[in-house]
Amino acid sequence: MQIYKVGGAVRDRLLGKPVTDIDWVVVGASTEDMLAKGFRPVGSDFPVFLHPKSGEEYALARTERKSGRGYGGFTFHASPEVTLEEDLIRRDLTINAMAEDDQLNLTDPYHGQRDLEARVLRHVSPAFAEDPLRVLRVARFAARYASLGFTVAPETLELMRQLSESGELQALTAERSWKEISRALMEDQPQVFIQVLRDCDALKVLMPEVDALFGVPQPAAHHPEIDTGVHTLSVLEQAARHKQPLTVRWACLLHDLGKGLTPEEEWPRHIAHEYKGLKPIKAVNERFKAPKDCQELALLVGQYHTHGHRALELKPSTLLELLQSFDVYRRPQRFEEFIAACEMDARGRKGFEQRSYPQADYLRGAANAARGVAVQPLLEKGFKGPELGEAIKRERLKALKAYKDTASA
Structure with a gap:
């Protein structure tokens, strides 16, 4: 049994970024081996176990084969014979397909370290095109690492384009899509996420309403950038x-x-x-x-x-x-x-x-002026029901008129 750190933990350590989540893969072990060491099984689709002390997740090395549409359309095979290289090749990007042992010895069969240095997001294998969720994931990574100069490799963008045109994106569930979209929007440069989706023709499939904004002009006096789509990206950036x-x-x-x-x-x-x-x-x-x-x-x-x-x-x-x-x-x-x-x-x-925004x-x-209207005096005057609602509205309107006069003075 050999245990390796894989994926994001290796990538972020090499980038000098804080490592938050650690993924572990176990090579040369069976389910029985894991249970014998006190690991608790939690995986439903493939064997994943919780460490008896740390509670971290450990997955058996596995291969996968496309068997249906969408993110979930895969058949997994895990056994002690599956090698580390076979496990890594099913991953999305080369920078996520590296592993290291407890001595920090790097296993990098698909040149992820080279792509880290070149600041390139590149797919590991043609099997990338079997999982539509990867279109969203790569766009999200582009948003996360744009500030470091990362771009999507042209051949990877082409595979993403093929996925966008295949109809596979429609097979994604709303929940899986939202999870990626929401995470991408919270990255440092979320506008890059939208731009990459547009570059690979995925935006017009996933959000045709947003895609339709590009090429639509606005009055230059109010919008010097003119293009509504460009403006939307800028608003997201801000x-x-x-x-x-x-x-x-x-x-x-x-x-x-x-x-x-x-x-x-x-x-x-x-x-x-x-x-x-x-x-x-x-x-x-x-x-x-x-x-x-x-x-x-x-x-x-x-x-x-x-x-x-x-x-x-x-x-x-x-x-x-x-x-x-x-x-x-x-x-x-x-x-x-x-x-x-x-x-x-x-x-x-x-x-x-x-530019300052005094409207804020x-x-x-x-809002404070309207909230400042006291209800108790109106109750004491005998107002109740709909009449009380109208009296409160009148008082709030009076407060807003006084506020506006003061602000204009």
């Missing part, structure tokens, strides 16, 4: 630069989908794109079964982001409607995330990256 949470990044990706529906004869204007965008935003939300908080914020940002940009011009009544839509009294964090998404949208324009503090102040 969201990562400002360490925004997943909810905000997801909303940033989808906020302008309505512009992809504007007839060409109306370009570069996009009248009512906020409302037109709600249907495609909902479609993307449902396709990937995004978490409820991501879905809700994406729809609200899509509908109201121009209100955010025009906050200083809004009438008190419109401002109150905006605050009510976000339920700022019970869900203050959601409104804060809306403000963040609006700011990222404003900064995601060529030349505006460092103005909106926060408006």
Whole structure:
């Protein structure tokens, strides 16, 4: 029995990055051998065991063969005869197909170290094209390591393109897709993830609504970058630069989908794109079964982001409607995330990256003014039921008018 560290732990150590998760592979052992040493079985598809003391996962070396469509369409074979090299060849990228023993001796049959040094993401074998999830994984790794200068090898991008055209991407479950998408959006350069998906024609399969934004012009006065798709990538880049949470990044990706529906004869204007965008935003939300908080914020940002940009011009009544839509009294964090998404949208324009966004503090102040209205005095005056609701609304509107007058003074 021989035990090796494999995959990401080896890769990140060689890159000088912190090692968080460690994957172990066991060569020359059977299930009975593992049980005899006190390991506990947990794998359903193939033999995986928990270490009796550390609780870490140890997998028996295995081979795999394509037997159906999608991520799960594989038959696995694990036995003491499977070699380390045979286990490594089934992995996605050469930089993930290295192993080391407890003396840090490297086993690198597919030249992963060479590709690490060359900053190349390259597939290990033609079997790469058998697993559609790898399209998303490679795009995610491209986003993670873009700052180190990594790019996708042309021949790997070609295999990803073949996968995109094969219909295999449609076999991915919403859960598997969302897991990769959400992780990719939280990388340092999530815009690279979207760009790589577009480069291999996967974006038009997975998110045709986002792909449709590229080549759609906007007024140069407001958007010097002009192209709506380029703008979306820039907004996503700003969201990562400002360490925004997943909810905000997801909303940033989808906020302008309505512009992809504007007839060409109306370009570069996009009248009512906020409302037109709600249907495609909902479609993307449902396709990937995004978490409820991501879905809700994406729809609200899509509908109201121009209100955010025009906050200083809004009438008190419109401002109150905006605050009510976000339920700022019970869900203050959601409104804060809306403000963040609006700011990222404003900064995601060529030349505006460092520009201040006074609307943010103005909106926060408006929310505080509305929240500051006390309900108890109205109850003491005898208001109740629908009448109480109307009285609270009147007082909040009064507070917002006073706030606006003060802010304008």
